[in-house]
Amino acid sequence: RKEVEQDPGPFNVPEGATVAFNCTYSNSASQSFFWYRQDCRKEPKLLMSVYSSGNEDGRFTAQLNRASQYISLLIRDSKLSDSATYLCVVRNTGFQKLVFGTGTRLLVSP
Amino acid sequence: GAVVSQHPSRVICKSGTSVKIECRSLDFQATTMFWYRQFPKQSLMLMATSNEGSKATYEQGVEKDKFLINHASLTLSTLTVTSAHPEDSSFYICSARGGGLKSPFEAFFGQGTRLTVV
Secondary structure: OOOOOEOOOHHHHEEOOEEEEEEEOOOOOEEEEEEEEEOOOOOEEEEEEEOOEEEEEEEEEEEEEEEOOEEEEOOOOOOOHHOOOEEEEEOOOOOOOOOEEOOEEEEEEE | OOOEEEEEOOEEEOOOEEEEEEEEEEOOOEEEEEEEOOOOOOOOOOEEEEEOOOOOOOOOOOHHHOOEEEEOOOOOOEEEEOOOOOOOOOEEEEEEEOOOOOOOOOEEEEEOOOEEOO
């Protein structure tokens, strides 16, 4: 079983739609959680950190459910520029490294 | 955010030759560098972690004699793919974190290097 699992998609949505991605992680000792965005053939870029209380940044809302070991990302009012792969990333206690999910591909169409 | 510069962005080499990829932190001291590899439609897989002045720690299954990592200074780390073969063709990305940053645990990525071995 992969340490971080995501539905690879693609999710095809029209502009203006609301779309949600989920991610599950297997290590209950995981401490830090992030969503990264990766455009085709580019490096990943931090979209937002995910906190236990949930957090929002503009059209993006991230939530963490420690009991169920899943993380979610909600994108409201999708834009064409939101088309990308969204990577769920976890850092475990005591380790420096980040563990990446395979990513969920989002395609926003006009 | 902090800037990490990776070079070259794209390289094509012949099978059996070696290729060196550089990763520089431009505006902070990178105490830790991570090297990842990403095959098409797959996630980033960590290859090794290096702390400045120390030997790199390789992930299971990554050959340390084939993927040579040097992190001799706080601003530069290099990955050398020795005796490259077509199966080494991949997207290699470095990531750095360190002192002087607002969030010392945040990692910043280089632009990536697309290696094609022919």
